[in-house]
Amino acid sequence: MSATVSTAMLLLVPVFPLLLIGALTVTRVRHMALAMCPLAPLPGLVLALFPAANVSVAMPWLLVGSHWGMDHTGQIFLLLTALLWLAAGIYARSYTRNSPQRLRFWIFFLLCMSGNLGLTLALDMISFYLFFTLMSFAAYGLIIHDNTPFALRAGRIYLWLVILGEVLLFAALLPAARAADSLLLRDVAATLANAEGMNLILALLLVALGIKMGAVPLHFWLPLAHPAAPIPASAVLSGAMIKAGLLGLLRLFPLGFATLPGWSATLLSLGLLMAFFGVLMGLLQKQPKTLLAYSSISQIGFPLMAIGLGLAAPQQWPLLAPVVGFYALHHGLAKGALFLGVGMTGHLNSPGLMRHVTLAGLMLPALALAGAPFTSGALAKAGLKPFLMLSPLLDESLLTLLLGGAAVGTTLLMGRLLLILWSPARAAVKAATSGMWGGWSLLLLAVVLVSSYPGVLTSSAAGADLKWIDALWPVAGGAIITLLGWYSTRKRGAHLGAKDLDVLLDALLRRLANLAAALKLPPPPRLPRGARWQNLPLLLLLQDSEQQLRQLSVAGVMFILLLLALLLL
């Protein structure tokens, strides 16, 4: 594409959804606009698939000076985001066909989309912050779309964490900008390492972005929000928006600029923790979407570990970065596909071809996540392996083992998911419509394509030939355990389910609410009214003496006194 066209395309990526919103508000063109909504991410997709040589545009007049553009990281994330939103859009079009709140849903959907797409293109922190905010707040509208008490509670908790993240990010960006004396994310990342209060800034960033990524222990909004949202919304939430935090880390952390062993260890351990925590919590869930949400938590742990490794060895980062990107891409697509798949399970109990197709469609992304051979998951894991020796924390073999364990866990999780979906209890789910099929199949196709596209890794894996066998054993193990578990518990249905930290938060919020209520201060002091003034005892006294003064004799005495005083003075 020519530079101008690609620049226009670049601007169009976040703006096009907003234009559509504008169109939605006009009654006359509303219908047409509704039809076009699913196609809103197209500019992004085009831009991501046919990238022009580092297209970028500086807009000093926008905000306090904005800079948008697309680099390699941005490209991968843009590809992922655009694909997911496209699929979700197509899916949602038929999913929300006869919902009363359809207009509201689409407005928030488009807002959120614009934010999410723009985020991948923002090269300066203000735009980044802007799109981050736009995305986060718009997502609230999607989460509570159903207006069920569960959704409202999820939304409330989500909103609180979003605001917390906002202010923390704000507090982190200010000193970063001051240190870098520039708003460009590149400069910030470059100078952050030797900024004053660097650790504080990094900590703030990690928390602020970690909330989005569902980093333990700030993850608990995620298993509430993702299930609460309508299926297409939770697909993008879990597939794309979760990656916004990851993107923030990639953009802002001094990756490839500084060696920070401490932070490397922190991120590594955090990643490991999330990987296992997600699996464990997920295994305890009954709701498919909740389970998937926990799986997201566990999956996001792996790129986090990769970033940790990157912090240990800056010179290796250029090789490591694509792996992270690929991981994000792989997980986003697979997870999106699974979420959309949850809505298709009506066919699992209907006999015939449909049933097998649906099953296959569910199996594929599940296997990919589990990292079965010949899937994108396997590629991603293999891409990560050669860098494990960089770890400052544990030695390579142990880490490999742990990763394997995590893979087993993921497999178990996926197995449990399939079992739940298959259970006759879900026969109630109504059959999917064509649009839903369209969106889903689009994602499945993407998953397949990604897995057969190792190109990203050849550069990074440094000629590490992929040993599929490595990828095989965890999956096989996991599968076997699943079957055993299913066989043993199929008589009496497994009664599972778990609470999470959100209970604590609820308690906290209740306390806060009580506090605010307790803060009803006494009413402001009223000034005495004029009517009351005139009855002050002093005034009455004066009034009496005034009466006395009116006596001519008294007055005369006064006069004489004054005269004498004047004479004597």
Add this chain to the structure above:
Amino acid sequence: MSDLILPAILLSSLLPGLIIFTLPEQQVTLRTALNLAGALFKLMLVALLFVRVAERQYAELRLPLLPDIELVLRADALSLLFLTLSALLWLLTTIYAIGYLEGSPNRSRFFGFFSLCVSATTGIALSGDLVTFVIFYEMLTISTYPLVVHRGTPKALAAGRIYLAYTICGGLVLFFATVWLRSIAGPLDFSPGGVVADLDPALYGSLAIIFALLMLSLGVKAALVPLHIWLPSAMVAPAPVSALLHAVAVVKAGAFGIIRVVHDIYGLDFSAAQNLLFPLALLAAFTIIYGSIRALSQNDLKRRLAFSTVSQVSYILLGVAMATPLGTIGGLVHLVHQGLMKITLFFCAGNLAETLGIHKVDEMDGVGRRMPWTMAAFTVGALGMIGLPPLAGFISKWYLGLGSLAAGQPWIILVLIASTLLNAAYFLPVVHRIWFIEPRQDWPSSSLRGGRETTWALLAPPLMTALLVILLGILAGSVGSALYWVELIAAREYGL
């Protein structure tokens, strides 16, 4: 004699006001025409002046009052900032008020004092020395009282009494401090470096006292805690009045005065050297937090907004008190941004009250369905108050944050964060009610043509201000934005 433009701007609202007083109640058309003509004419003149000042030709006019006292009108960048804001918002508020008070009694009196109020504000913006400032400042006090008590109910009168009590006392202290300062320092022209810098150090003690007195007296109108009591109770006034009060006229007059005193009377260097500013910063910070906390527990919408004003106006003072270029930019730009956001919110509150009779927050469930446009404007204003990008509020907050770091006072960032959280805590629930909760009762559906939610006169002003809030945020970096203008001012202040 092109400097006659200054009195012309004053008269453009003063004369209509005086004429309107004499109009009989029934002459609606003539009165409306006068109002709008005055407002438009003023806006035009201000635009002319704006261009001139942008080319750094400062207009000045001196009129001797007493043998040694002059009335000084001067237009510099700072006054233009305030002047433009007031002129623009006056036009919008007039339109709004015409729609709002349709068919209510005593409109001649109302619009007469309304115009006087605006002329006083204009005078404050244009005053070139402290004496002139005091004159117009007090004129504002007296001309606002009839607006506050306009409804004539005992409640309104009580509020008016409180208002008078506070503002008169404040004005008295201001008056006394000014006389004192005048008797020490001679003429008190506003000049960038300040006028007290080269005084005998023996006087520094009394200078500090005078500074405290000035801050206190101006703090009454700027609603610094604990001098803010009058503001929440003054919200019994009709919506246009509250809008004007909170956005430009009274509250801003106080803030503007503090800016003038700190920048152009004492001078930043002097006040920083005598560290007069740190207490101000502390007080402002406290006010920010306190106002927001009080706002949390208000169920009456306008009361909640009033407390939010208490908190938000102190952003300006905080920025001034930092005495760094970035901080000043943040404070001054908030003068404009807060005005626009708050006036939007009050317009919307007024629409709710006027159209649907809604006054309490918990009556607002699902009102977004009935009045989508008004509520959209409200949402913009509320989110702007929280300081979310790309709205205007964020720009102010960002520069305040940078300024606090530059000033080496990072604690201010904590204040900003806390204020943001609190703002979110008392605005987001309202927004949630508006859009996401099912309406409890069904309101009378619009009787207007095309089912418009309310009359244009009530609808257009909030939409325009909301649009401005968005544009001032998105286009902050472009020429002609408030931020751009404020950066010019700051450059002048600090000789950058």
Add this chain to the structure above:
Amino acid sequence: MTELFLHQQWLIWLTLLPLGAAVAAFLAPQQARWIGLATALLLPVCALAGILSVTLTHADPITAGGWPTPLGIELRRDGLALVMLAVTALVGFIISCYALGYFPVHDRHYDKVRYFWPLWLFLWGSCNALFVSGDLFNLYVTLELVTLSSVALIALEGGKQALAAALRYLFIGLLGSLSYLLGVGLLYGSYATVDIALLGEMISATRLNHAAMALMVAGLVLKSALFPLHFWLPQAHTMAPAPVSAALSALVVKAAYVILLRLWFEVFPALDTFAVGHLLGLLGSIAIVWGSLMALRQERLKLLIAYSTVAQIGYLYLVFPLAQPETMAAAWTGGVLLMMTHACGKSAMFMVAGTIHHTAGSDRLSRLAGAGGPVGVLAVVFTLAATTIIGLPPSGGFFAKWIFINAALVTGQWWYLPIILSGTLLAAAYIARVLGWAFLDVKRSSYPVIPWVMKWPPLVLSVIALLFGLIAYEPIQIALIGAPVHGSIMVEMTP
């Protein structure tokens, strides 16, 4: 032509015209209104012409009757006289217009109408005469004329209380003027002249002169109703018809004060007046607080206004202690400024009170309720006029207080600061009471019709009172012509 114009003896006309008109009005009661109106229209012109003729051509003092001083009567043409004439002309004109509406042709008690105009014109003329007369004895005579006409005007209402008030005022007036006259006599005894200028040159500090001063000051204090000798004022001002009350508060009280001002700055400086000045200042301070508190207590609008006059007179007396050598000019100017602005504001307020009384039948504060309605102009007039009483800018009262505070600061008499400030607060308080009633919204069945002459003239006056601070430059410049004081108004403190 201009020469001819300028050399007319306008100041004499200012005295002769109203006196003649008074006689005419008395003789032809049917035409009284029109005679009065014509005079009221002519006098401002004469005053303006007089001012021009003095400011443009610095001619010698005119001596009426051609006798040279000390025998002849010298007309003072200094600034003080001119501004007082001007203010009298302005206020008098407005009062006359107002009176046209206040005393309608077909009034129940016809004699009210019949006698008002002659007496009022007489009062006006004698005030003018007082302001231009330059020797102590003429001052005495004119002062008596003023008192006489005021007494009759107060008695105009004819009620028992009115008569009592009038008599009381008469006795007080006589007492005061006699003691003043005694003082004059003593001075004449020593120096064989009563011409102020000559006395000022000759006089020296002797016991006898001091006694003379004491007698004169006491008399004038009594006549200008300074605390504690203010007892007659509230009754007199309340019992009189509104136009009369306006005239009394605006002009008559000032007449005695003007004499005192002249004496203090032109005759007494040679004497040791330090303690006396401070005594007067003390009484003035008490008057400020006392009068304001009393005003706060009143239920009737006219009484409230009258007591606020008592307080304002207190401010006028602060001039004397504040007139220390370095602040001489400041204090004098402040006093003159306050006199002028108070005259405008206070008369406007009395007219409002009169209108309320006229339309509502009583001037109780509660009758103000709903004045915001079609009669809202009353509220407006009162508010605007009140600004100068409270001392809010840009009224003249504001700058007068400014000058006083500045003088107090410079001369280190800080104890006057709390007095002035609290006086302002109290004034705001009692004004706020009135406004509170005025803005209270009550639905009336029928609103009274107010003749326009009772609406707009007071509005003009109140607007002038409000904006006086902005237009005070020229009046002050005129007042300073041939003023006994020199120096800067805004004295600056020296560390």
Add this chain to the structure above:
Amino acid sequence: MTTPLLYAGGGILLFSIGLHALLIRRHLLRKILAINIMGSGVFMVFIAIGARGTDAVGDPVTQVMVLTGIVVSLCFTAVAIALTIRMHNLTNCTTFATDEESSLD
């Protein structure tokens, strides 16, 4: 003890007596008389001053003044008496009603 001084002293005395009566006596006519007595006291002082000169004819100016003063006091007396009569006709009393102060408001 020269004659003028005697006159002057007498004048002062008269003045004081009149003042005393004016304040103490309640009957209005008495008050009016008292005022007149005070007046005559003042005039006596003037005459004494006028006679201060050695020559037989006194100072004409003082006499002019006294004459004027007498005229003035005459007018006042007339007015005062008129008012008193009016008051007597209205209320059959010839003193200031005592309750009238309180009945002001």
